[in-house]
Amino acid sequence: MATPDQWQSLHEGRLAAMIEVAEAAGAHTLKHFRSSELVIDAKQDDSPVTIADREAEQLVRKLLFERFPQDTLQGEEFEEQTGSSSYRWIVDPIDGTKSFVCGVPLYSTLLALECDGNPLGGVIFIPAMGELIAAAIDQGSWYRRGDGAAWEAAQVSTKTDISQAVFVTSQVDSFDQRGASDAYKRLESDAWVSRSWGDGYGYLLVATGRAEMMIDPICNAWDVAAIYPVITEAGGTFTDWKGTKTVRGGDGVGTNGHLHAAVLDRLS
Known part of the structure; x- marks a missing residue:
């Protein structure tokens, strides 16, 4: 490389x-x-x-x-x-x-x-x-x-337990806007800590191992097109909420990879 x-x-x-x-x-x-x-x-x-x-x-x-x-x-x-x-x-x-x-x-x-x-x-x-x-x-x-x-x-974290993970998002009420307030509550409850002010900075935190999951309930391609290579090349995983590797799914999930399945499960 x-x-x-x-x-x-x-x-x-x-x-x-x-x-x-x-x-x-x-x-x-x-x-x-x-x-x-x-x-x-x-x-x-x-x-x-x-x-x-x-x-x-x-x-x-x-x-x-x-x-x-x-x-x-x-x-x-x-x-x-x-x-x-x-x-x-x-x-x-x-x-x-x-x-x-x-x-x-x-x-x-x-x-x-x-x-x-x-x-x-x-x-x-x-x-x-x-x-x-x-x-x-x-x-x-x-x-x-x-x-x-x-x-x-850059390298994502190696944490495999969601109870030790940092959960980042941009704005909590965006979960409400798509009818996913329960998903937010599950993640907030199960994670070690949750923080907002995420946006692109939240994904940077995931890619550098300082957070484990950054979630966008609503987004456009320009919000996450740069994110996919940053997260995946750091060893993590980026998909939409359905688990599809795309930046045009209308939502986004970036994780350290180890916790991706667990995060998607809580979003469903």
């Missing part, structure tokens, strides 16, 4: 660009983070969006299309741009916008790369904390604690 510093030659430089572009977009969001002048708008689904979300996605599109104009790009804030190549980029410029507007530093910038519909790589970048994890299929999952730090191989 090659470290991210050696990815320049892979897929015509796309995997190396994936990290560079995610870092640039994430760094841009910091210009608006904790700004007293930040304006919060509501989308049609009543979720918040800001100028930081829009500008960061526009920057991703600009940087990627300068280098790979033939690729397709799907993002949360703007319409998909379809290209002629087999590569597709999927970006969530700010995953955890509610955290962002509250001044909580646990929001992330997510960028994923697919080829012919199959996952190739993904990045979770936590701009306000400097943490970054990048993964590529068959190249491992790699964690960097802060700017300038050396890459470390």
Whole structure:
């Protein structure tokens, strides 16, 4: 396996660009983070969006299309741009916008790369904390604690008892929204501890062995496309609630693998 510093030659430089572009977009969001002048708008689904979300996605599109104009790009804030190549980029410029507007530093910038519909790589970048994890299929999952730090191989935990596990999610009432409040209660009761503020950061915690299960009751492809390679290359498992290995199931479960069956059982 090659470290991210050696990815320049892979897929015509796309995997190396994936990290560079995610870092640039994430760094841009910091210009608006904790700004007293930040304006919060509501989308049609009543979720918040800001100028930081829009500008960061526009920057991703600009940087990627300068280098790979033939690729397709799907993002949360703007319409998909379809290209002629087999590569597709999927970006969530700010995953955890509610955290962002509250001044909580646990929001992330997510960028994923697919080829012919199959996952190739993904990045979770936590701009306000400097943490970054990048993964590529068959190249491992790699964690960097802060700017300038050396890459470390990311590895999920080895816990096999759910009573010792850390359970992370983003917002508890999202379980209620899909009629799964009982599933949340089962997991909260059986786990050692539960925490929210999850979003992309929750999956990063699973991939680095600091949590054992991160669960999204409702999500879109841009919320989890980067997550699949990050979790699986760290030795874990990512599926939808039915156990299918997909980022387009409308929900998501990322675990250390050892507890995956037990988690799915409690979600059913």
